Amino acid sequence: MSLKSTLLVGAAAAILAASPAMAQNAPSQAQIDALAAQIQALQGQLTSLKDSVAKESAANKKTLEAMPKVTADGGRIRVVTADKAFDAAIRARVHMDYGFGNGGKNFTADGTDGFGVRRAFLGVAGKVFTDWTYEVTANFASNRGGGAQIQAANIGYTGIPGWTIVAGVMQPKFTLDDSTSSNDIAFMERAPIGNVVVGIGGSDSRTAVGVTNKGTSHFVAAYVTGSATNNVSGAAATDFDDQVNLLGRAAYAFWQANEGSAGIGVSGVYQASPQALSRPQTAGTAITTISFGDRPGLRIGSRDTSYRLTNVTVNQIDSAYAYGADLGVNFKSFWAAAEYYNFGAEYSDRTATNAVQTLADPEFSGYYVSAGYVLTGERRNYNIGEWTGVKPSWPVGQNGFGAWEVAARYSQIDLIDRAAGINTGTAGKETNWTLGLNWYVNPAIRFMVNHVISKTERANGQDVELDLTAVRMQFQF
Incomplete structure (x- = not known):
């Protein structure tokens, strides 16, 4: 259930719980308008919070994508930049x-x-500036x-x-x-x-x-x-x-x-x-x-x-x-x-x-x-x-x-x-x-x-x- 639905259900429950009293002492139009304003304010805060979380998630994703990727496929440690322009791998070979x-x-x-x-x-071997290799x-x-x-x-x-x-x-x-x-x-x-x-x-x-x-x-x-x-x-x-x-x-x-x-x-x-x-x-x-x-x-x-x-x-x-x-x-x-x-x-x-x-x-x-x-x-x-x-x-x-x-x-x-x-x-x-x-x-x-x-x-x-x-x-x- 979304936060919006939860707030609406909660408000309805509160109104129903108070219905006997309301039957005896019905709220004024001003009270109803105030309650509606509070619900609308909560909806605005929820929307703002969702936008903030989405922006932060996108920023984190962009940061992660820009970071070099480190792998150890087959035991070989390799570092590759996000744009794949730079690459470095440590190599070892032992024959006994x-x-x-x-x-x-x-x-x-x-x-x-x-x-x-x-x-x-x-x-070490790899490449630099996309088109150049080294060893x-x-x-x-x-x-x-x-x-x-x-x-x-x-x-x-x-x-x-x-x-x-x-x-x-x-x-x-x-x-x-x-x-x-x-x-x-x-x-x-x-x-x-x-x-x-x-x-x-x-x-x-x-x-x-x-x-x-x-x-x-x-x-x-x-x-x-x-x-x-x-x-x-x-x-x-x-x-x-x-x-x-x-x-x-x-x-x-x-x-x-x-x-x-x-x-x-x-x-x-x-x-x-x-x-x-x-x-x-x-x-x-x-x-x-x-x-x-x-x-x-x-x-x-x-x-x-x-x-x-x-x-x-x-x-x-x-x-x-x-x-x-x-x-x-x-x-x-x-x-x-x-x-x-x-x-x-x-x-x-x-x-x-x-x-x-x-x-x-x-x-x-x-x-x-x-x-x-x-x-x-x-x-x-x-x-x-x-x-x-x-x-x-x-x-x-x-x-x-x-x-x-x-x-x-x-x-x-x-x-x-x-x-x-x-x-x-x-x-x-x-x-x-x-x-x-x-x-x-x-x-x-x-x-x-x-x-x-x-x-x-x-x-x-x-x-x-x-x-x-x-x-x-x-x-x-």
Whole structure:
């Protein structure tokens, strides 16, 4: 019942209660007019009160709408202004590994067993003034030299629909595997062939300027990159000239449906100016070199170099390059991927002793094929040149057991080129089988188990075989 109705009923009740007396002593017209005036005054006060409450409610709503919105979706704290012109999100990523070697044929070194902090990222990313993006992230992982390293520090412009122009320290979009976040890759480590070609001019912590364009079925990217900011090994104290690399990628999704999607991509990099390792004594005599090689699918312990079975170094080069193609497809809970690359370097005309170079330019190749299945029904989707991660439909603690995924990968990299003089030491053809099991507890936590069976055919005819096992605890928001 409204206040107005209550007042009228109350007044009527009072009149009825007084009716016997009124019958004996009827009120005068003046008394009736006074009572009507009082009721009218109460109605005016009620209307004024309702208007005041409505104005105060509207003012409060306007104030709330103007306040920044704070969310914690998936554990990530994010602040967005009401006009969405400013955005800031705190990001973190921790990958903690434990691994061990199970022995192998002709492997006599004391391999590393133990823990390793593979990644420990902490940073902030967002946008300012609507069209400008930014990211600043540090990596505190112990295997990066003991201190914090710059993982990303860049700004981007997104004012042109579909386009992004970015400059600073970043991880360029290059190859299918490397374009996918390390939080979302199906295995603990990317395939060796991908790490080798990406290392020529891409990878994380890379100084670069680039432009990307993404549509409903295509993606293209082009960059000019320099050296990586985390290069603290070897002769870094005496490095002279930085690298200059030209890097590009394009991808096209030729099938997109409710059941899944599929696409192809191409990637290429040209190291136009290799990094000089020392200041030249005379013009044109700077020492330039490049190394090709990677661990066999796992990095174990904080000193993770002991399992690098295949590695070659090419000295006195003018340039280096890599090019290749990739394929990705997912159909409901099944997915598959493959990449193939040629890569190599071009020798200088003269050797380090100033003799005429007579060897052919070295060229190598490698590939991988992988597939997986999400046992609990979720999907790993192909998203125009990269993969999205698996998000559990029923996280642990919410009436579910999380998401479970099995995966397998076969990879090969051939680092033998006899015509180029690459046929001694650790030059060889390495093949790896990687078997993986992933448990997605919730969108922020994942546990991984990988087992690698590795075989390397050395150029000298000796085979080296090795079994490795590792587990990972992953946390990210």
